[in-house]
Amino acid sequence: MTEKPLDNISLDMPVQFLKGVGPARAAAFEKLGVKTVADLLEYYPRDWYFAPEPVKIEKVKLNQTVTLVGIVESTDFQYWRKPSYFEAYVNDETGSCRIIWFNSKFLQGKIIPGQKLIVWGKIGQYKHQLQLTNPKFVIVEDDEIAADSFSGPVYPASAELSSGQIKRIVRQSLEKIVELVPEFFDAGFLKKSNLAERQKAFKWLHNPEDESQVEKANRRLKYDELFLMQSALALRRYKVRNFSRAAALECTELIDKRIRKRFPFLLTEDQDKVIGEIVSDLAKTVPMNRLLQGDVGSGKTVVALYAALVAVANKMQVAIMAPTEILAEQHFINIERYLKNSDVKRVLITGGITGEKRKEILDDIQSGDTNIIVGTVALLQEDIQFANLALVIIDEQHKFGVHQRAQLRKDATPHCLVMTATPIPRTLAMTAFGDLDISVVKHSPPGRGQIITRCIQPKDLPKAYEFIRERLKAKKQAYFVYPRIVDSENGEVKAAIAEYENLSKNIFPEFNVGLLHGQMAGDNKQKIMDSFRKGKIHCLVSTVLIEVGIDVPNATIMVIEGADRFGLAQLHQLRGRIARSSSKAYCLLVAQTENETAKSRLEIMERSNDGFEIAEHDLKIRGPGELLSSRQHGLPDLKIANIIDDFDLLTLARKDAFELVEKDPMLKSAEHKNIRAELGRKFADSLGLVDVG
Ligand code: ADP
């Protein structure tokens, strides 16, 4: 085995050169993601235990909390019992103790006769025998029990490398390794923020004396992880703001007046506030990088159009991008409504426009004749030459597409406004979207009807249909939404096509029922949507397609089947479609589920109409994983901190990080050298931070 003297140890040295690690173990470590000494240091335990001093079995008393050390004599899995339990007898030469673990089938093959076991818990009794119930335990791998066997970390292990082995390897070199760990902050700051020293934190993480050291270690290391992430975001933001320039777009009183005349209503207080924020951004040469969030129907499009018209008034071009053609068309129709008789030149580009016509459109864009260009994100990212693109507006509906932001920034640096109808919970606003400015339209325009949401079971449907029939007779319209277009193989999930047949033939034969789904041809879809808009179709059966782009105030009923298959944010989004007039609207969530979590999840929809509240709930239930994957924010995933559980720490770290970057934007000063080096090590690839200074 190659073994360097420990004096030469360094953080980027392969673990193979550590005491107790040869090529085989190094390979096993690599499978766990540990290549270097630094990786090992950051290999976080999944748990810690602190067993009391062991006592001999003959000495134990009833109800005493004790640690026993003994040999496993026999084991059995009592699977026919209810609840089932795993049973073991442990003997320490002074006596024997029965141990049971309920519902622990996984212990089969894990705890086996002949093993040495450390167990600790409260002594009970079973038919005159001593018994421990559900005690914590450690399997001793060596014959000899070291003094440190009774406490320490439990590491995520593999078949080739047990937690105990990792523990021993880490311990052997810990003192030396920890000495290499750089500190980021001065003593005053640490004290003020109630943070342990970084070297101590690592020592306590891997070799704590008690629970409080574990706690302190975790607090410090979680803080560091969040702080580094936030610093990276702050730097990215600084770079965008200071190394690229946008056209300054002025909004004079006259311009403001002329734009407002376009709207047949007064703007709401929220709209005015948000427009103020945008106008002040546009006036600067720092490119705007703003997220505009607000529920469906809250009036974002109007705000976006205002911003677009400011650019047009400054003789510059605007691109409005939507995720789908349907939505792009919808935007275009909306814009047309407001721009009737205006000489603003606007165009909708779709995939269907080809040949001469397309060439003409592209020429007009390139010459600068066209002011507002509407299309899908995909289309507008193709090779369209703009004469003077000053503002890009991206409607994400409910998707968060941070890549697209990044891509757009490559060539020119237009101002950028991203609209999203999914309220972004505070936690995500601080992380995935941490480098954006955020504007919120909280309150919808007045005169919106209330939505009454009810969760029902499939067996309640006949009653629901009668209720709906009454509304249809009163000339209202309804949506029926299904999770799928066609049946799944097992027929568990109701599907749009089959239910369309059922609803049109059996349930509502006296009304017109229409079908709309993603696999239909474009003009066919358009025809169906037009008929629904004109009221010729009374019931529209659909997949989630209607989520984007349909705006029919008279439709005030929505039935969502298989509701448990949708995310809460998505359900909220969907039902937003029926709050487009002053009438009361009804949303029925149909789900066949006995699962309590699923039920209580849906019941949130009955209780709350607040998109933010719903999004926070959704995040708590599903975890940030999907929303906060590195795909979304372009940063490596967090290893120890959790943005929901550690929200307070996140808030603190964010404040500190942004203050730091404000004070020393390039992290040039000597006191920030270590932070800078660590950021380089962690984020160089993902953020392109290498060139920061
Ligand atoms: P969003 O884009 O947020 O879904 P829109 O901008 O499309 O919302 O507005 C939804 C509906 O509300 C549209 O029919 C629009 O004409 C109307 N609207 C928007 N702002 C106002 C306002 N200030 N007063 C009255 N109606 C408004």
Ligand code: MG
């Ligand atoms: Mg809209």
